[in-house]
Amino acid sequence: MPHTVKGVVSRAKGEPAELVDIVVPDPGPGEAVVDITACGVCHTDLHYREGGISDDFPFLLGHEAAGVVSAVGEGVINVAVGDTVVLNWRAVCGQCRACKRGEPHYCFNTYNAAQPMTLTDGTPLSPTLGIGAFCEKTLVHSGQCTKVDAAADPAVAGLLGCGVMAGIGAAVNTAPVRRGQTAAIIGCGGVGCAAVAGSVLAGARRVIAVDLDDKKLGWATDLGATHTINSAGMDEGAVVAAIQSLTGGFGADVVIDAVGRPETWRQAFYARDLAGTVVLVGVPTPGMELQLPLLDVFGRGGALKSSWYGDCLPERDFPMLIDLHLQGRLNLDTFVSETIALDQVEEAFAKMHRGEVLRSVVVL
Known part of the structure; x- marks a missing residue:
């Protein structure tokens, strides 16, 4: 009944x-x-x-x-x-x-x-x-x-149902970040911090977290970010330059926009290395529009991707991530x-x- x-x-x-x-x-x-x-x-x-x-x-x-x-x-x-x-x-x-x-x-x-x-x-x-x-x-x-394994704390396990999976998947599935690469994540709320964790899990040698808030950058550090940039008061060019300065002047191999605004996406676009990858996982609002020189899109090469739910397959990814957590390999x-x-x-x-x-x- x-x-x-x-x-x-x-x-x-x-x-x-x-x-x-x-x-x-x-x-x-x-x-x-x-x-x-x-x-x-x-x-x-x-x-x-x-x-x-x-x-x-x-x-x-x-x-x-x-x-x-x-x-x-x-x-x-x-x-x-x-x-x-x-x-x-x-x-x-x-x-x-x-x-x-x-x-x-x-x-x-x-x-x-x-x-x-x-x-x-x-x-x-x-x-x-x-x-x-x-x-x-x-x-x-x-x-x-x-x-999933019943041994996992439900308060932790449930988070895989949306935000944590979206961020980890953006790094591991959509990009994907490869061993030895550099990754930058713009926006360190729940999804962005999960992208930090995903980049670490994938074997990135340098993970750069960018946010306006030191508290959020602290969360990103706890999850494995090797460098942080507080972008408060910085214009788009300064953010790009800061990321480049941490990557030998080239830019990151993968830049993940976990905010979903035109200005953060442009930062991601220009802060990646030539032939690098941009992943949009932050969700824009319906009225947002992006302006970008088409020649820059052609000239910089690489890949411009959107991540839907971390491009996950739940029956594959949820149990795997829970197992990694229980093994102490994913915080x-x-x-x-x-x-x-x-x-x-x-x-x-x-x-x-x-x-x-x-x-x-x-x-x-």
């Missing part, structure tokens, strides 16, 4: 999120109900609350989550009741043109649950990124569940600044906006 549980809902653009009762139906074919154990507070949830992604209110917020499968629907074979899982928002279909050409990380037809979760009056909820995990239970497509604990309760999500949004935390994590 359906379950009535507590969940964090955004009813209208810009209004504070509310902790209310929601109804989670029994799983249908291909679906699973997951008891949420932890869920990170991500900028994407705030973008949904502010109406920056769509206007399909009310939203059930939360998506960066770990939990335990408590029920499965007909035909589900990839997970079973009792499995510890990390939720993902790119459950690949296996049938679209990207999947058929052997690039399932680009799947153009990802799955979500077919049934809606609702308010108690029957109003359908829009789950953020097809997940909706600031709640005690959520309904997802079974393909959105990736089984994920640094990302958890604090653990909070469901009724503290709105306060966590404010802390995140002020840059006070790397990640607040709801623990149930």
